[in-house]
Amino acid sequence: AQSVTQLDSQVPVFEEAPVELRCNYSSSVSVYLFWYVQYPNQGLQLLLKYLSGSTLVESINGFEAEFNKSQTSFHLRKPSVHISDTAEYFCAVSGSSNDYKLSFGAGTTVTVRA
Amino acid sequence: DGGITQSPKYLFRKEGQNVTLSCEQNLNHDAMYWYRQDPGQGLRLIYYSQIVNDFQKGDIAEGYSVSREKKESFPLTVTSAQKNPTAFYLCASSRQGAPTDTQYFGPGTRLTVL
Numbered sequence: 001a002q003s004v005t006q007l008d009s010q011v012p013v014f015e016e017a018p019v020e021l022r023c024n025y026s027s028s029v030s031v032y033l034f035w036y037v038q039y040p041n042q043g044l045q046l047l048l049k050y051l052s053g054s055t056l057v058e059s060i061n062g063f064e065a066e067f068n069k070s071q072t073s074f075h076l077r078k079p080s081v082h083i084s085d086t087a088e089y090f091c092a093v094s095g096s097s098n099d100y101k102l103s104f105g106a107g108t109t110v111t112v113r114a
Numbered sequence: 115d116g117g118i119t120q121s122p123k124y125l126f127r128k129e130g131q132n133v134t135l136s137c138e139q140n141l142n143h144d145a146m147y148w149y150r151q152d153p154g155q156g157l158r159l160i161y162y163s164q165i166v167n168d169f170q171k172g173d174i175a176e177g178y179s180v181s182r183e184k185k186e187s188f189p190l191t192v193t194s195a196q197k198n199p200t201a202f203y204l205c206a207s208s209r210q211g212a213p214t215d216t217q218y219f220g221p222g223t224r225l226t227v228l
Binding site for chain 2: 004009032034036041042043044045046049051090094095101102104105106107
């Protein structure tokens with residue numbers, strides 16, 4: 001079974017500053033990794049995912065995440081945040097075995113201030 | 115527009131009453147899921163279904179029941195046996211239920227038991 005640890009529960013950041021959200025996972029098999037974003041009082045939306053190939057994956061709105069197998073990490077970064085990036089971010093992992101289940105971290109709340 | 119509909123957005127019930135949360139999707143997805151979200155705990159899987167007329171328990175199924183009579187619909191009943199039902203409930207679907215699939219989420223139902 002897989003599990004996910006998001007190391008920061010709250011990340012305050014000023015507009016146009018960089019942000020990094022940390023995610024570590026544990027799994028005994030190959031994994032697929034996801035970042036989802038949740039805006040206030042809404043459902044979750046996929047931000048980006050790693051399935052295979054290049055370890056650096058990017059989203060259309062400037063976020064990127066790097067899969068690091070040796071450190072079992074999938075940290076999310078953005079070089080310059082906007083007020084509209086204020087949201088809760090969830091890291092999630094599923095396995096390449098027949099385990100269809102998606103395991104979520106506890107979430108990181110990002111608050112962007114002007 | 116294709117998507118997932120959850121109704122109602124807010125639901126209030128008295129303790130001891132069963133309540134059913136609606137989830138409908140028009141994405142032609144085979145798999146559907148119910149999650150419960152509590153502050154600081156991420157999402158926890160209640161039930162999932164990979165095909166019509168079949169469903170499986172997730173990590174926290176006690177006190178909940180589901181049915182999957184149609185591909186488009188996956189209602190969740192919160193029974194009086196659920197000890198702490200007040201939470202935000204999210205329904206999701208994915209194309210086939212494979213571990214590589216992106217899950218698409220509805221807007222959620224916030225249930226408050228008085």
